[in-house]
Amino acid sequence: MNLILLEPHDVAQPGQAILRDQRRLTHLRDVHRARPGDRLSVGCTDGCIGKAELTALEPDHARLSWTSLSEPPPPALPVHLVLALPRPRMLARTLEHVTALGVKRITLLHTKRVEKSYWQSPELRPDKIHQHLVLGLEQSRDTLMPKVTLVKGFRAFLDDHLPTLLTEGRGLVAHPGMADPCPRGISDDTVLFIGPEGGFIDWEVEQLLDAGCQGMHLGPRILRVETAVTALLSRLF
Amino acid sequence: MNLILLEPHDVAQPGQAILRDQRRLTHLRDVHRARPGDRLSVGCTDGCIGKAELTALEPDHARLSWTSLSEPPPPALPVHLVLALPRPRMLARTLEHVTALGVKRITLLHTKRVEKSYWQSPELRPDKIHQHLVLGLEQSRDTLMPKVTLVKGFRAFLDDHLPTLLTEGRGLVAHPGMADPCPRGISDDTVLFIGPEGGFIDWEVEQLLDAGCQGMHLGPRILRVETAVTALLSRLF
Numbered sequence: 337m338n339l340i341l342l343e344p345h346d347v348a349q350p351g352q353a354i355l356r357d358q359r360r361l362t363h364l365r366d367v368h369r370a371r372p373g374d375r376l377s378v379g380c381t382d383g384c385i386g387k388a389e390l391t392a393l394e395p396d397h398a399r400l401s402w403t404s405l406s407e408p409p410p411p412a413l414p415v416h417l418v419l420a421l422p423r424p425r426m427l428a429r430t431l432e433h434v435t436a437l438g439v440k441r442i443t444l445l446h447t448k449r450v451e452k453s454y455w456q457s458p459e460l461r462p463d464k465i466h467q468h469l470v471l472g473l474e475q476s477r478d479t480l481m482p483k484v485t486l487v488k489g490f491r492a493f494l495d496d497h498l499p500t501l502l503t504e505g506r507g508l509v510a511h512p513g514m515a516d517p518c519p520r521g522i523s524d525d526t527v528l529f530i531g532p533e534g535g536f537i538d539w540e541v542e543q544l545l546d547a548g549c550q551g552m553h554l555g556p557r558i559l560r561v562e563t564a565v566t567a568l569l570s571r572l573f
Numbered sequence: 574m575n576l577i578l579l580e581p582h583d584v585a586q587p588g589q590a591i592l593r594d595q596r597r598l599t600h601l602r603d604v605h606r607a608r609p610g611d612r613l614s615v616g617c618t619d620g621c622i623g624k625a626e627l628t629a630l631e632p633d634h635a636r637l638s639w640t641s642l643s644e645p646p647p648p649a650l651p652v653h654l655v656l657a658l659p660r661p662r663m664l665a666r667t668l669e670h671v672t673a674l675g676v677k678r679i680t681l682l683h684t685k686r687v688e689k690s691y692w693q694s695p696e697l698r699p700d701k702i703h704q705h706l707v708l709g710l711e712q713s714r715d716t717l718m719p720k721v722t723l724v725k726g727f728r729a730f731l732d733d734h735l736p737t738l739l740t741e742g743r744g745l746v747a748h749p750g751m752a753d754p755c756p757r758g759i760s761d762d763t764v765l766f767i768g769p770e771g772g773f774i775d776w777e778v779e780q781l782l783d784a785g786c787q788g789m790h791l792g793p794r795i796l797r798v799e800t801a802v803t804a805l806l807s808r809l810f
Binding site: 338410411432433436437438475476477478520521555556557558559560563566567568569570571 | 808
């Protein structure tokens with residue numbers, strides 16, 4: 337927790353927050369070893385960051401106060417990540433990694449090789465997703481909450497989402513066997529498609545390429561989804 | 574398991590292997606849904622890869638046979654990774670990530686901000702480390718086993734290891750606040766230093782720079798060690 341992310345329900349009045357959840361209270365006590373009078377990094381969800389003074393740290397609450405928070409959060413990546421839904425534990429970690437890396441738009445997509453049971457996982461409950469996004473923001477001292485969209489059918493995605501999505505930037509499909517290597521250090525608005533373990537099926541890749549996306553690969557190694565996502569984002573931007 | 578990695582004790586005679594461990598037998602049955610007659614990707618530790626025929630799949634063993642394995646494993650990264658020892662669960666995942674990415678030389682190092690208790694973790698037992706390396710190789714269809722060295726003192730590292738290490742390549746220290754950004758797409762032999770959560774202390778960075786290393790940073794975001802390691806390797810190479 338490199339930043340205390342203040343959500344609307346934490347802010348008691350302008351310039352004052354009260355934390356009541358044991359996760360952050362425990363972290364303040366046991367990891368930060370914080371004491372009243374300490375100045376800690378805080379940021380308001382979707383707002384600026386800065387220092388606040390810890391004015392009280394009690395077993396059931398902590399109080400923070402500040403005069404102004406004026407530093408902008410770190411820049412976001414210019415990418416919409418469209419990710420075939422990974423298995424639940426991998427999803428949790430992947431959401432934290434990509435949020436920490438600065439992704440702000442995430443679509444979780446059904447594809448042929450996504451196990452249907454993954455869509456029943458409690459990890460997809462809005463509160464669980466929110467929790468992983470918060471952990472990613474706290475890690476990277478960011479405040480801008482990513483938006484996560486779930487699309488449970490690939491055909492519906494092609495018809496209802498893809499045309500609009502590709503107005504956001506150029507589509508890049510990461511897939512083994514494509515001719516071109518992953519570009520490096522780009523700054524264009526990008527829609528990045530990453531398949532499930534086992535990959536997109538040929539038909540899915542064809543549909544994405546037919547819609548105007550470019551294919552690219554990350555080399556001969558087969559990586560786990562969470563490794564591949566971080567490797568792709570870091571190489572691209 | 575994108576490759577069955579055959580260790581010397583698996584190979585019964587040239588061209589034939591017997592697997593007896595439940596981890597791989599279960600994976601063959603339940604994930605690959607393999608049946609006798611199937612041709613599976615195999616590779617001998619530190620050797621070539623190719624296809625073998627599954628000739629038997631019994632509750633307590635599987636038999637594989639092949640005539641020749643001639644495809645080389647994927648290229649290694651030209652890097653020696655010197656990593657401040659992460660906490661045990663992070664270490665396990667990080668070893669898998671970096672092995673899958675192609676790192677072959679890993680030094681786990683004590684620094685001021687590494688908790689001393691981490692050195693007592695069972696995750697540092699040679700058999701546990703080996704297990705994570707195997708998982709990384711199986712994932713990326715590689716056979717070349719990384720070498721892991723443990724160095725439990727930073728001063729001893731400076732005196733006894735660093736001078737030799739820097740003959741292997743140019744030293745790059747990833748540290749927030751350094752002037753230069755992480756280089757992209759290099760192919761030089763490199764010794765990459767990555768600090769613990771909380772970072773190297775100033776004195777440690779000074780010692781590494783004084784020894785001839787260059788500092789670099791990965792941007793304003795603070796990343797977890799496992800995210801940072803993957804991001805750095807993917808951007809560098």
